Amino acid sequence: MASRKKPAASATVNELPEVSVSDDGVSRYLHLGTPWVQGSMKLKEPFEIDLEYVQRMMAWLLFVPPESVASRQALQLGLGAAALTKFHHKKLRMPTTAIELNPQVVNICRSWFKLPPDSDSLRVVLGDAAVEIRRPEWQGKVDALQVDLYDHNAAAPVLDSEDFYADCRNSLTPEGCMTVNLFGRMSSYQASLDKISAVFGAENVWAFRPTREGNTVVLAQRVASRPSREQLQSRAESVQARWDLPATKWLKVLKPVQESVTSG
Incomplete structure (x- = not known):
């Protein structure tokens, strides 16, 4: 379980890895052609978020009023x-769409990971995230955009250009936030962070410290907000009470990028 990554976006169907599943009696794991864990689910709590870095992808909740969440739009690439898709749909009661290239992943999620069928409030779209994010239906409409697009080798993000991040920014509402999983111990991390900062503005970007596995979650806001520590603490306590996410712990390891650079 050396890697906690997800499938590539830009590949032909013939190049996509085989998808497999394993259980250890406590959790169920998704694999993409290797023994590495690409995602997991607690067998007794299938709609909770198991992995630490995936929980941190929910940190956008710190920047919006909790009572407004159910009326917002979520999109996962x-x-x-x-x-994430299940949590937004089942726990947050948000309209939710996920974009996935590999049809095997969708089928496995429906068969083995309790992913509900499509409905008025939940949709899974088979397609290339780089193409789908440019569609007019997303422009200025997404409040919570979550990007986790690695290949099965987990070397670097498959979609990682300034143009791609600009497309992501264009999809966000004024209060919208993008959260991105980057592998913080790889040499590509700083390059990815620089691209995100160039597109969103460094003053709009926040970053977690890496998890033990090396995953670093980066948040980028369409419009900067710098709540006080007291405001963030109050919001974190509310998020934790409502949705049982470890939000108060997030505040110890989440910092504005610009502040981090300034403080050296």
């Missing part, structure tokens, strides 16, 4: 084991 990369389905993985459907943890």
